[in-house]
Amino acid sequence: xxxQAHAGRPNQLLRxxxxxxxxxxMILTAVVIFLGGTLWTVFYSFTNSKLLPRMSFVGLDQYExxxxxxxxxxxxxxxxxxxxxxxxxxxxxxFVLAALMDxxxxxxxxxxxxxxxPFALSFIVxxxxxxxxxxPEFGVQSVVRSLGWSSFTFDPLYNQSIVIYGIxxxxxxxxxxxxxxxxxxxxRGIDEDIWKASRVDGIPMWxxxxxxxxxxxxxxxxxxxxxxxxxxxxxxxxxxxQTSGGPGIASEVPAKYVYDYxxxxxxxxxxxxxxxxxxxxxxxxIVPWAYLEFGGRKRG
Amino acid sequence: xxxxxxxxxxxxxxxxxLAPGPQGRKPRPMFSSRNIMIxxxxxxxxxxxxxxxxxxxxxxxxxxxxxxxxxxxxxxVEITFEPWVKAWATACTGLxxxxxxxxxxxxxxxxxxSTIMSIAIASINGYALANWRFKGADLFFxxxxxxxxxxxxxxxxxxxxxxxEMGLYGSLTxxxxxxxxxxxxxxxxxxxxxxxxxxxxxxxxxxxxGAGFWTIYFKIMLPMSLPIFVVAMILQITxxxxxxxxxxxxTRPEYYPMTVQLNNIVNSVQGVKEYNVNMAATILTGAVPxxxxxxxxxxxxxxxxxxxxxG
Amino acid sequence: MNNVSVxxxxxxxxxxxVTVLDTLNLDIQNGEFLVLLGASGCGxxxxxxxxxxxxxxxxxQIFIKDRNVTWExxxxxxxxxxxxxxxxxPQMTVERNLSFGLRVAxxxxxxxxxxxxxxxxxxxxxxxxxxKPSELSGGQRQRVAIGRALVRDVDVFLFDEPLSNLDAxxxxxxxxxxxxxxxxxxxxxIYVTHDQIEALTLADxxxxxxxGVIQQLADPMTIYNFPENLFVAGFIGSPSMNFFRGEIKDRxxxxxIEVNGVDFGMEAYPARxxxxxxxxxxxxxxxxxxxxxxNVPGQEVHDAIVDIExxxxxxxxxxxxxxxxxxxxxxxxxxxxxxxxxxxxxxxxSMASVFDAATENRI
Numbered sequence: 001x002x003x004q005a006h007a008g009r010p011n012q013l014l015r016x017x018x019x020x021x022x023x024x025x026m027i028l029t030a031v032v033i034f035l036g037g038t039l040w041t042v043f044y045s046f047t048n049s050k051l052l053p054r055m056s057f058v059g060l061d062q063y064e065x066x067x068x069x070x071x072x073x074x075x076x077x078x079x080x081x082x083x084x085x086x087x088x089x090x091x092x093x094x095f096v097l098a099a100l101m102d103x104x105x106x107x108x109x110x111x112x113x114x115x116x117x118p119f120a121l122s123f124i125v126x127x128x129x130x131x132x133x134x135x136p137e138f139g140v141q142s143v144v145r146s147l148g149w150s151s152f153t154f155d156p157l158y159n160q161s162i163v164i165y166g167i168x169x170x171x172x173x174x175x176x177x178x179x180x181x182x183x184x185x186x187x188r189g190i191d192e193d194i195w196k197a198s199r200v201d202g203i204p205m206w207x208x209x210x211x212x213x214x215x216x217x218x219x220x221x222x223x224x225x226x227x228x229x230x231x232x233x234x235x236x237x238x239x240x241x242q243t244s245g246g247p248g249i250a251s252e253v254p255a256k257y258v259y260d261y262x263x264x265x266x267x268x269x270x271x272x273x274x275x276x277x278x279x280x281x282x283x284x285x286i287v288p289w290a291y292l293e294f295g296g297r298k299r300g
Numbered sequence: 301x302x303x304x305x306x307x308x309x310x311x312x313x314x315x316x317x318l319a320p321g322p323q324g325r326k327p328r329p330m331f332s333s334r335n336i337m338i339x340x341x342x343x344x345x346x347x348x349x350x351x352x353x354x355x356x357x358x359x360x361x362x363x364x365x366x367x368x369x370x371x372x373x374x375x376x377v378e379i380t381f382e383p384w385v386k387a388w389a390t391a392c393t394g395l396x397x398x399x400x401x402x403x404x405x406x407x408x409x410x411x412x413x414s415t416i417m418s419i420a421i422a423s424i425n426g427y428a429l430a431n432w433r434f435k436g437a438d439l440f441f442x443x444x445x446x447x448x449x450x451x452x453x454x455x456x457x458x459x460x461x462x463x464x465e466m467g468l469y470g471s472l473t474x475x476x477x478x479x480x481x482x483x484x485x486x487x488x489x490x491x492x493x494x495x496x497x498x499x500x501x502x503x504x505x506x507x508x509x510g511a512g513f514w515t516i517y518f519k520i521m522l523p524m525s526l527p528i529f530v531v532a533m534i535l536q537i538t539x540x541x542x543x544x545x546x547x548x549x550x551t552r553p554e555y556y557p558m559t560v561q562l563n564n565i566v567n568s569v570q571g572v573k574e575y576n577v578n579m580a581a582t583i584l585t586g587a588v589p590x591x592x593x594x595x596x597x598x599x600x601x602x603x604x605x606x607x608x609x610x611g
Numbered sequence: 612m613n614n615v616s617v618x619x620x621x622x623x624x625x626x627x628x629v630t631v632l633d634t635l636n637l638d639i640q641n642g643e644f645l646v647l648l649g650a651s652g653c654g655x656x657x658x659x660x661x662x663x664x665x666x667x668x669x670x671x672q673i674f675i676k677d678r679n680v681t682w683e684x685x686x687x688x689x690x691x692x693x694x695x696x697x698x699x700x701p702q703m704t705v706e707r708n709l710s711f712g713l714r715v716a717x718x719x720x721x722x723x724x725x726x727x728x729x730x731x732x733x734x735x736x737x738x739x740x741x742x743k744p745s746e747l748s749g750g751q752r753q754r755v756a757i758g759r760a761l762v763r764d765v766d767v768f769l770f771d772e773p774l775s776n777l778d779a780x781x782x783x784x785x786x787x788x789x790x791x792x793x794x795x796x797x798x799x800x801i802y803v804t805h806d807q808i809e810a811l812t813l814a815d816x817x818x819x820x821x822x823g824v825i826q827q828l829a830d831p832m833t834i835y836n837f838p839e840n841l842f843v844a845g846f847i848g849s850p851s852m853n854f855f856r857g858e859i860k861d862r863x864x865x866x867x868i869e870v871n872g873v874d875f876g877m878e879a880y881p882a883r884x885x886x887x888x889x890x891x892x893x894x895x896x897x898x899x900x901x902x903x904x905x906n907v908p909g910q911e912v913h914d915a916i917v918d919i920e921x922x923x924x925x926x927x928x929x930x931x932x933x934x935x936x937x938x939x940x941x942x943x944x945x946x947x948x949x950x951x952x953x954x955x956x957x958x959x960x961s962m963a964s965v966f967d968a969a970t971e972n973r974i
Contacts, residue, residue, distance in 0.1 A: 012435075015667075018513030019432035023440070026425040026488065029481050030440045034447030037458035053461075097345060103338050113594070114346045116601070117353070120593035122542030124559040125586040128566050129352040132359065132575060133372065143371040173352065181601055230449050237544040241563050258453040263549065268457065275453040286449050501698035501771075504665050505759070509712030510686030519711075523702040 038279065045272035053268055062273035072274065075252045078164045079281075082171070082253070083232040089172050090228050091221070094179025099209060101180070102187045112184075116177035123174065127241025130170035131157060157243055160250035167235075167242055167251060174238075175231065179224055186220030187213070222289060229285045233278055254278050360384060360580035367575050383574070387581035392571070393564040394553075400581050402554075403561030407541055407588075409472060410557055414479035415536040419529065422484050426491025427517055431503050441488070448485035456549055463550065470552040478546050483539065487532055494528040495521060527599070534596045535603040538589040558585045615677070616641045616799040617662060617767055622671035624657060624823075631657045632823045634671065639801060640815075644793050647803045648810040649820035650846070655803045656771055658820070662801065663769050664688050675767060686712070688767075691760025695772040697752040699744035705755050706740040709762050730761040733792070750781045757792070770802040774809065786812060807847050811835065819843045836962060841971035844895050844964055850928065853901075853938040855894040856968065859886050868894050868965065871935040876911055879960040883974060891968035898928065898941035900962040903948075907957045917952040931956065 048058045066072050097115060101108055118126065133139045136155035144152040156166030190213060198208040214221070236255035243251045254274060262271035355372050360383050362376040370377075389399040396402070428434075429441055447455075459478060460469060468474035498521070506516045547557040556564075562585045566578045593600050617639040624632040631654050639645045647655040660666040662673055664685035672681045680688045699708050709730060713723045731737045734754045744752055753773060760768055773789070774782045790813055793800055804810055810817050811831045818828045819842075827839040838844035844852050857870035859877075866886045867874040875894060877886060906912060915933040922928075922944060929940045929948060933956065940956065948954065967974050 016432055016434045019428040019434055019437075022424045022513065023428050023434075023437065025421045025480075026428075026444060026484065027440050029484050030443040030447065032462075033455060033459060033481055034450065035443055037455040038447075038450055040458045041454050053457075097342075100338055100342050100345075105338060105342070109597075111342055111346060112601070113597075114349050117590065117593055118349060120538055120589040120600070121586045122544065122559050122589070124542075124544050124563050125582050128562070128578065128582045129356055131566075132579060133352055133355055135372075135575075138367065138372050138575070143373060146371055173349065177349070226449075234451055237559075240544070241567070244567060255451065255453055259545070259549075262453075262457055271453075271457070275451065275456075278451040279454045282449055282451060286446075290446075499696050499698060501694040501696045502700065504660075504663070505692065505694060505698035505756075506700070506711075507665060507685045508663060508690065508692045509759070509763075510684075510715045511711070515715060520700055 041272050042276050045276045049268035051266045062269045066273045071249045074249050075254045075257045081164050090179045093176045095183045097180040098183035115180050118174045119177045123237035124241040126170050126174045127238045131242050160247050163251040182224045186217040226289050356579045383576035383580040387577045391565045403558035407558040411540045414476045414540045418480040418483035419532045422487030423491045425488040427495050429492045430495035444485045475550045478550050479540050531599050531603040534600050541588050614641050618674040620672045623669045625669050642797045644800045644815045646810040646814035646817045648817050653820040654823035655820045659803045689765045690767045691763045691765045692769040693756045693760050693773045695775050697756045709758050726762040730758040734758050749777050768798050768800045841966045850939045852895045852897050859890045861888045873934040893966045895964040896958050898939045900959040901940045902957050903942050904955050907959050910957045912955050912957045915956045917948045917950050
């Protein structure tokens with residue numbers, strides 16, 4: 001810059017003023033709620049706040065108590081099992097369904113409507129329906145027994161060791177339609193000529209999918225993975241509706257732990273510490289993804 | 301391998317003679333083994349997805365004696381609508397026995413203003429980000445998008461405090477604000493991407509014509525963007541209607557939305573379980589998003605895929 | 612100074628580390644038709660957008676009619692603008708499109724009607740006024756877009772590649788119309804294009820741009836015949852000017868350019884300064900300034916062999932092998948030469964251009 005005066009150069013704060021005024025809700029949400037709120041919660045997780053937040057620091061006490069609590073350990077274990085199988089099955093079922101839908105079939109719209117409708121339903125509705133279907137007295141178990149297989153046992157919601165799989169079944173029913181849709185969009189984005197080329201080269205279809213199509217859909221898989229994963233960490237309503245965390249504490253999840261300690265047990269410090277752990281879990285998923293997606297290349 | 305040989309053979313034929321008759325591949329017969337496998341798998345999957353809906357409906361149309369005797373998949377012998385009436389009008393949550401209708405109207409009173417407010421704010425945000433970017437705007441937007449991945453549990457308590465300070469904690473207005481806040485990331489992204497996809501020259505032409513921020517938004521952008529507003533509406537109506545967590549955290553029992561009330565009715569420990577009433581209540585709660593889903597069709601797909609759209 | 616319509620002074624624009632315009636200066640006269648010509652990414656559209664006020668400049672000033680408008684809103688600059696994609700508001704009729712700016716400015720209805728009617732008459736789009744843009748052809752849309760600039764009753768028209776989306780036939784038709792419009796209105800027009808035919812046919816003056824810098828600003832004939840540097844020489848003209856790398860030699864007091872052992876005498880060349888012996892140069896000659904089987908007085912005659920013949924009707928384009936490289940020659944369409952034919956050529960050095968090999972500037 002030379003020392004020369006810029007006649008009429010306006011105050012930079014006032015330029016584009018309407019846009020700035022219109023963005024105030026966004027700025028407040030981003031800075032106060034998302035950034036400020038998160039920092040606030042992390043900050044207060046180092047206090048022994050009970051009914052009300054207060055500034056008496058206890059260092060990592062809350063975290064030590066958290067990781068000593070059987071209920072939290074059960075929550076984490078459940079989240080790990082649920083998360084692992086939910087990811088695998090969502091991706092596999094979603095992709096297989098999408099691949100089937102991509103075979104130039106008839107009634108594609110009908111099938112899509114059927115696969116996707118559960119996604120329009122809330123987790124509460126999903127949980128209650130599956131609670132009923134899996135009810136051992138009247139549901140699947142009793143129906144199979146009445147067909148003659150009298151020793152058949154399938155009562156996930158009443159069996160501590162497998163209750164989390166009962167929740168998994170409901171979650172897959174609700175969510176795989178979305179994965180199918182994302183995968184189908186990915187498949188449709190692939191150049192028809194790839195298929196022609198692999199046909200001419202004589203590559204069997206399953207090999208084409210495995211070695212050509214899936215690697216080409218890397219971006220879709222990663223995006224889907226992130227969507228599923230961030231949903232997994234949040235899982236709450238489904239458990240509340242289907243099992244309320246039971247039997248005992250067998251189907252507790254971290255999100256429920258946070259809610260219960262914040263609003264029912266009036267032990268805010270525990271709630272903050274647990275929610276901070278959830279935040280760290282998400283960061284472990286998101287940060288590498290964001291780095292891969294946006295860190296490598298700069299957008300103009 | 302087997303597939304390629306006839307292809308090559310055909311190409312050779314096509315080159316050597318120009319005979320009349322059909323060219324190209326033979327159409328596949330409808331009942332080839334390949335088709336049987338594909339349709340078989342799809343129909344099996346469809347049955348799995350439809351089963352719970354079917355069970356819900358038939359259960360809700362049976363009387364309790366029939367439910368206790370029969371299995372859940374059998375169609376009702378004697379159709380009764382009494383469970384529906386009871387679910388709607390007289391089912392009890394705690395001491396209140398006025399059915400789901402209260403929750404329904406609460407949800408209506410929550411969903412409509414929340415949808416309107418969240419879309420209004422997010423569309424203006426998206427427009428400002430797409431067309432009137434100012435220094436720092438991208439930073440706020442990035443925080444907003446990152447915030448979409450932060451578990452709600454992390455931010456809930458600070459919001460409780462803010463709302464309490466404003467005197468809105470427990471009120472419908474407070475819940476509407478919460479829905480607007482948490483709808484903002486995805487909707488802002490949706491609108492930003494949409495407005496960015498509109499030709500930039502249109503915006504420039506309007507500026508040359510002397511139109512400012514609001515004139516361009518209302519006179520140029522809005523009329524061109526009705527489809528994306530419908531997509532956003534679908535997204536918000538279903539999302540807000542289906543919400544449970546915010547409803548239970550931010551409202552008082554008399555304002556509980558339908559999902560919360562449904563859960564309280566079905567999972568209440570008192571009294572005899574009336575499965576038919578429970579299922580009727582469940583269908584009633586799922587009805588609004590289901591209707592939105594079936595009516596909107598492809599736009600719904602576009603709405604949920606919006607989450608996958610990269611910024 | 613009062614004859615200057617638009618004046619750009621020391622204008623710089625950069626996005627982060629990328630400099631798009633670099634201390635650019637440009638004066639445009641009242642009523643002048645100025646074309647900004649360059650390949651995509653050369654900064655020509657950016658410059659136009661700065662003049663329009665659609666981009667904030669990093670440094671420098673812009674004057675329109677002696678008024679510093681550097682920080683004024685586009686609407687206050689007294690400009691109208693026509694875009695490549697027409698940029699018609701799809702939901703409005705042609706009439707509403709034309710009057711939108713006037714309605715925003717809250718002009719009285721009678722005045723709006725008058726101006727719209729006048730613009731529609733000039734552009735002969737009266738029958739289209741009630742239609743929506745989607746019901747118009749490309750040419751009609753662009754006419755409406757021009758009309759939108761016209762109703763604003765401004766001194767300066769800005770065109771951003773207005774014909775690039777049209778097919779070749781329509782493009783030449785509208786080109787003529789724009790020229791006619793300029794002749795009848797006599798407004799200042801600044802016109803951005805990458806098409807050299809548009810530039811040569813429309814412009815009073817052309818500014819050839821590259822990397823955010825004006826390479827040459829002159830009337831079309833000067834640009835064509837006396838390019839200021841190697842870039843301008845190569846950019847203008849189709850087929851491109853023939854270039855020969857060589858060295859200035861002294862042949863007994865006579866200056867020549869030696870190219871691969873072949874001499875080209877420089878007596879006829881309008882040199883700007885002394886031609887130092889031993890200087891490395893690039894000799895440029897346009898295809899039509901090479902004579903085939905006909906002498907240019909005082910000029911060497913060289914042998915060449917026809918490689919490829921491209922008859923184009925009025926002209927015939929010969930690709931020759933000469934002085935160790937391929938060159939093109941334009942001759943009358945009636946004169947035909949089969950490939951392999953040996954022929955005699957000589958260069959019209961009075962119309963040639965010689966550039967310093969290092970600086971690439973004309974000498």
